[in-house]
Amino acid sequence: MAGPTPLQLRCCAASGCRSAGSEALQAALLAARDQLGGAAEAVTIKPVGCLRLCGRGPLVALDRSDGSELYAELTPDQAPALLAAATGLGDGQGDALAGRRIDPADPFFALQQAVVLEGCGLVNPESIDDALAHGSYAQLKRVLLECTPEQVRDQVKRSGLRGRGGAGYPTGLKWDTVALQPPGARTVVCNADEGDPGAFMDRSVLESDPHRLIEGMAIAAYAVGADQGYVYVRAEYPLAIERLRLALKQARAKGLLGAGIAGSSFNLRLEVRVGAGAYVCGEETALLASIQGQRGTPRPRPPFPAQVGLWGAPTLINNVETLASIPVILREGGDWYASIGTEGSKGTKVFALSGAVANTGLVEVPMGTSLRTVVQTIGGGVPGADGPNGGVKAVQTGGPSGGCIPAHLLDTPVDYESLRDLGSMMGSGGLVVMGETTSMPEVARHFMRFSVNESCGKCVPCRAGTVQLLQLLDRFVERQASIADLERLEALCRMVGATSLCGLGQAAPNPVLSTLHYFRQEYQAACRDPGQCEPLDACLLQEVTP
Amino acid sequence: MIAPPSAQSPPLAPSSPQADLPPQAVERTTRLIRQHRGRADALIEVLHQVQELYGYLPAGALAQVARELKLPLSRVHGVASFYHLFRLEAPTAHRCAVCLGTACFVKGGGELAARIERRLGLRLDDPAGNGTWALEHVSCLGACGQAPVLVVDGQLEPRLPMDDPAALDARLEALGLADGAGAACGGAS
Amino acid sequence: MSVHTLTVDGVEVAVPAGASLLDAVRAAGADLPTLCHLDGLTPVGACRLCLVELEGSGRLQPACATAAAEGMAVLTQTPQLQEWRRMAVELFFAEGNHVCAFCVANGNCELQDVAVAVGMDHSRFPYQYPNRRVDASHPQFAIDHHRCILCTRCVRVCDEIEGAHVWDVANRGAECSIIAGLDQPWGEVAACTSCGKCVDVCPTGAIFRKDDTTAEKEAHRERPQLLRAARDQHQWLNQ
Ligand SMILES: Cc1cc2nc3c(=O)[nH]c(=O)nc-3n(C[C@H](O)[C@H](O)[C@H](O)COP(=O)(O)O)c2cc1C
Ligand code: SF4
Ligand code: SF4
Ligand code: FES
Ligand code: FES
Numbered sequence: 001m002a003g004p005t006p007l008q009l010r011c012c013a014a015s016g017c018r019s020a021g022s023e024a025l026q027a028a029l030l031a032a033r034d035q036l037g038g039a040a041e042a043v044t045i046k047p048v049g050c051l052r053l054c055g056r057g058p059l060v061a062l063d064r065s066d067g068s069e070l071y072a073e074l075t076p077d078q079a080p081a082l083l084a085a086a087t088g089l090g091d092g093q094g095d096a097l098a099g100r101r102i103d104p105a106d107p108f109f110a111l112q113q114a115v116v117l118e119g120c121g122l123v124n125p126e127s128i129d130d131a132l133a134h135g136s137y138a139q140l141k142r143v144l145l146e147c148t149p150e151q152v153r154d155q156v157k158r159s160g161l162r163g164r165g166g167a168g169y170p171t172g173l174k175w176d177t178v179a180l181q182p183p184g185a186r187t188v189v190c191n192a193d194e195g196d197p198g199a200f201m202d203r204s205v206l207e208s209d210p211h212r213l214i215e216g217m218a219i220a221a222y223a224v225g226a227d228q229g230y231v232y233v234r235a236e237y238p239l240a241i242e243r244l245r246l247a248l249k250q251a252r253a254k255g256l257l258g259a260g261i262a263g264s265s266f267n268l269r270l271e272v273r274v275g276a277g278a279y280v281c282g283e284e285t286a287l288l289a290s291i292q293g294q295r296g297t298p299r300p301r302p303p304f305p306a307q308v309g310l311w312g313a314p315t316l317i318n319n320v321e322t323l324a325s326i327p328v329i330l331r332e333g334g335d336w337y338a339s340i341g342t343e344g345s346k347g348t349k350v351f352a353l354s355g356a357v358a359n360t361g362l363v364e365v366p367m368g369t370s371l372r373t374v375v376q377t378i379g380g381g382v383p384g385a386d387g388p389n390g391g392v393k394a395v396q397t398g399g400p401s402g403g404c405i406p407a408h409l410l411d412t413p414v415d416y417e418s419l420r421d422l423g424s425m426m427g428s429g430g431l432v433v434m435g436e437t438t439s440m441p442e443v444a445r446h447f448m449r450f451s452v453n454e455s456c457g458k459c460v461p462c463r464a465g466t467v468q469l470l471q472l473l474d475r476f477v478e479r480q481a482s483i484a485d486l487e488r489l490e491a492l493c494r495m496v497g498a499t500s501l502c503g504l505g506q507a508a509p510n511p512v513l514s515t516l517h518y519f520r521q522e523y524q525a526a527c528r529d530p531g532q533c534e535p536l537d538a539c540l541l542q543e544v545t546p
Numbered sequence: 547m548i549a550p551p552s553a554q555s556p557p558l559a560p561s562s563p564q565a566d567l568p569p570q571a572v573e574r575t576t577r578l579i580r581q582h583r584g585r586a587d588a589l590i591e592v593l594h595q596v597q598e599l600y601g602y603l604p605a606g607a608l609a610q611v612a613r614e615l616k617l618p619l620s621r622v623h624g625v626a627s628f629y630h631l632f633r634l635e636a637p638t639a640h641r642c643a644v645c646l647g648t649a650c651f652v653k654g655g656g657e658l659a660a661r662i663e664r665r666l667g668l669r670l671d672d673p674a675g676n677g678t679w680a681l682e683h684v685s686c687l688g689a690c691g692q693a694p695v696l697v698v699d700g701q702l703e704p705r706l707p708m709d710d711p712a713a714l715d716a717r718l719e720a721l722g723l724a725d726g727a728g729a730a731c732g733g734a735s
Numbered sequence: 736m737s738v739h740t741l742t743v744d745g746v747e748v749a750v751p752a753g754a755s756l757l758d759a760v761r762a763a764g765a766d767l768p769t770l771c772h773l774d775g776l777t778p779v780g781a782c783r784l785c786l787v788e789l790e791g792s793g794r795l796q797p798a799c800a801t802a803a804a805e806g807m808a809v810l811t812q813t814p815q816l817q818e819w820r821r822m823a824v825e826l827f828f829a830e831g832n833h834v835c836a837f838c839v840a841n842g843n844c845e846l847q848d849v850a851v852a853v854g855m856d857h858s859r860f861p862y863q864y865p866n867r868r869v870d871a872s873h874p875q876f877a878i879d880h881h882r883c884i885l886c887t888r889c890v891r892v893c894d895e896i897e898g899a900h901v902w903d904v905a906n907r908g909a910e911c912s913i914i915a916g917l918d919q920p921w922g923e924v925a926a927c928t929s930c931g932k933c934v935d936v937c938p939t940g941a942i943f944r945k946d947d948t949t950a951e952k953e954a955h956r957e958r959p960q961l962l963r964a965a966r967d968q969h970q971w972l973n974q
Contacts, residue, residue, distance in 0.1 A: 055691030197647030
């Protein structure tokens with residue numbers, strides 16, 4: 001792939017580091033290089049995508065012939081020192097970088113396995129030539145020349161890949177369903193609406209390695225017989241939209257999109273559609289409505305989009321990470337991918353780790369890695385806390401549709417089924433760590449408020465039920481609740497979950513139900529008259545440790 | 547089933563949207579609709595562009611969009627009011643957004659919002675704000691590593707010091723979120 | 736014409752291909768409460784009252800918006816479904832302001848009928864007393880949003896049958912409301928043909944004729960289907 005390692009500084013230019021000042025840093029590096037001249041001129045300064053440790057940005061990676069190093073929390077005035085470190089000159093300035101060098105053997109990096117993110121942080125997201133040099137589009141070209149659509153779908157089925165958008169539906173099966181519809185037009189859609197608060201995996205892929213996604217989409221389109229596609233991106237991701245648009249333009253100019261791709265007879269038109277601030281548009285039928293310029297309200301399924309989708313045609317909808325996994329799967333083979341992960345959940349999963357944890361950022365690990373490894377070893381636990389669970393009270397997975405997993409279950413492997421069994425879900429991959437002081441009824445209320453704000457209002461259990469649930473939770477947070485409220489809360493949670501039209505309403509009670517399950521004493525302690533509570537000792541216990 | 551009717555009904559929206567829009571903006575709108583070949587499915591895209599033109603979506607512009615895309619008025623308003631990034635009223639001079647995503651919430655985003663509400667004398671998510679400032683919530687800006695975060699007039703403000711009230715006040719003061727800023731204009735409360 | 740056979744609460748029925756589960760339930764002689772559905776309009780599956788359980792998987796599906804398929808077995812009256820229907824009706828009552836004694840539709844209101852059918856006499860959830868509007872700007876008709884249950888029948892009949900598309904839904908979540916034009920007074924919306932179809936289909940007293948006073952509203956909820964039959968099948972059953 002890439003030739004001999006040049007002397008280079010890879011500067012993170014993704015949103016996380018941008019908000020921490022990476023643009024000024026990169027400008028300072030360029031200026032310092034001009035000023036220093038000499039040996040410094042041999043240093044390539046390259047903007048790249050996410051270098052993972054977002055919480056400590058701006059980050060810069062230094063590649064030398066003897067290996068790579070990572071520097072964190074840099075300021076523009078440290079640019080000369082960084083260049084000096086690159087050229088191996090001016091050792092006297094070493095102090096200026098004290099505490100900024102990150103040990104590459106730190107478990108945060110050592111335990112990760114880059115599959116979807118293999119190009120993220122290495123390639124320049126704004127240069128198709130760099131992406132091509134790193135192997136982008138090689139699989140698309142090969143597949144168009146050598147494989148039938150059936151063969152492509154077969155590899156995807158063998159890989160065991162399941163949808164990364166939350167529900168974990170087997171990707172190969174979905175592709176078959178679309179491909180085997182009666183003859184006619186088909187469409188592929190990439191769901192890049194990533195609305196779960198605390199989730200930024202898809203954004204990182206879009207900002208760091210957009211060509212990988214485009215290649216994956218093109219392969220998917222070929223495999224299901226589609227000739228047009230849309231990427232639906234949330235409007236809150238301006239940088240991702242800009243880079244994706246640029247990447248599409250570059251790909252068209254190189255004949256990798258459009259008519260007769262790479263000399264084959266395969267055509268594909270890809271367009272970006274930008275959302276306008278509605279979480280529910282991540283739901284697939286709402287997303288289709290939104291692409292068609294309508295209110296983003298879901299509709300009952302069946303028929304599924306694979307049967308009746310955009311403008312009535314069969315439509316394949318996949319998440320960003322799902323599609324970005326495709327090129328690697330075809331390069332290494334479905335069996336290779338299936339050898340990673342667990343029985344039911346193959347491959348790797350990207351998580352966005354945030355909240356009360358030392359290392360916040362992007363983490364890609366094999367499925368089945370335990371939550372403890374992710375949160376404590378990779379994440380470094382809660383800063384300043386110790387003890388067996390490192391100050392962790394709970395880990396929230398799956399965003400507003402998921403639940404809170406208590407610290408004593410941290411040894412749970414992260415895969416679709418294990419999380420579901422605990423009353424949470426994989427969701428898109430946000431992991432928010434909560435420290436000891438977090439109040440669980442407040443967490444539940446936080447998510448319910450989100451659902452109230454984001455409900456589309458079409459069906460009554462979600463539109464009116466979440467409002468009632470929020471008011472009930474207010475009573476618990478304000479310690480005004482009664483035991484009857486607790487019963488009402490549970491009954492209504494079950495009703496909203498069972499009868500709502502779409503996944504938003506169906507999953508809205510999950511944060512309440514899971515905190516009720518694992519932290520019931522906190523709800524009981526919030527009842528007006530603790531004498532009403534049973535078991536009584538749970539409340540007393542709570543009085544001691546508020 | 548026995549609910550007393552509410553004390554007074556809120557007024558109906560002002561009538562007819564045929565307002566005086568700057569002719570240049572009207573022309574620009576026509577041109578950009580043409581660029582989308584007048585396709586109805588471009589409605590959201592068109593609304594984004596029209597909002598860029600005016601800073602919000604004036605009723606007259608919505609009427610023009612409906613006419614030129616050959617869509618019902620109510621459909622255009624229905625779409626514009628569904629998506630939270632579309633503004634149907636002229637924005638206040640200054641705007642502040644507080645992130646209430648989960649990571650920011652865990653790091654005190656809720657208290658931050660409450661504090662700014664008190665300082666500015668306004669209500670969260672009331673587009674009218676206090677006349678000068680409006681405060682809205684956003685759900686995750688993807689800057690979770692810098693939580694809690696604010697966006698003040700388009701500028702991201704990372705790592706608000708929630709554990710140090712004096713430092714927090716100083717930071718908010720420096721951002722122009724002064725105590726009682728614009729409160730004289732009346733506003734929400 | 737091909738036929739699908741299925742069972743409804745154990746009773747076997749055959750319905751033509753293309754029929755909905757609701758058609759099958761009715762063919763089996765069972766009845767389901769419905770609010771958002773109206774024959775002749777595109778189903779939306781919004782009120783969730785017609786949910787039925789698919790035997791085996793236990794999945795719930797809105798009968799109005801689900802196609803009947805060969806071999807399906809559905810349950811319409813499990814205790815769980817009955818409880819959830821009741822709760823849904825409670826949520827409807829708690830969400831608006833329904834003062835039946837003063838309503839034009841008293842005695843001719845589908846929400847009232849459904850409340851009786853599911854055995855609901857009070858809501859266990861607090862009434863929200865929303866502050867909504869009344870629009871009497873139209874010369875013949877008026878809309879009282881306090882009584883609106885957001886079934887969108889008015890939106891659909893005006894769009895699909897009359898072709899005027901005066902109405903739509905604005906905002907989202909609990910803030911949703913039915914609007915005319917650009918959220919204008921109804922009387923000012925030029926698209927309205929004053930045909931009165933929205934009055935005919937509104938299940939409650941939300942849209943009514945100004946001439947009608949308490950308990951006088953007469954609805955014609957069969958009209959969309961008659962008009963559709965005339966238009967699509969050239970069968971005039973509306974004499
Ligand atoms: C309320 C709601 C929000 C969703 N948001 C997203 C999202 O932001 N991104 C996403 O990929 N899938 C989201 N989904 C899941 C999609 O509906 C769909 O299952 C997914 O895009 C399918 O892709 P996959 O098979 O690759 O996972 C959401 C679902 C619901 C119910
Ligand atoms: S569950 Fe909520 S978001 Fe989904 S259709 Fe119903 S109201 Fe809309
Ligand atoms: S006005 Fe009547 S028909 Fe229209 S949505 Fe409301 S209740 Fe339904
Ligand atoms: S939660 Fe605030 S930036 Fe993600
Ligand atoms: S009648 Fe079927 S959901 Fe309303």
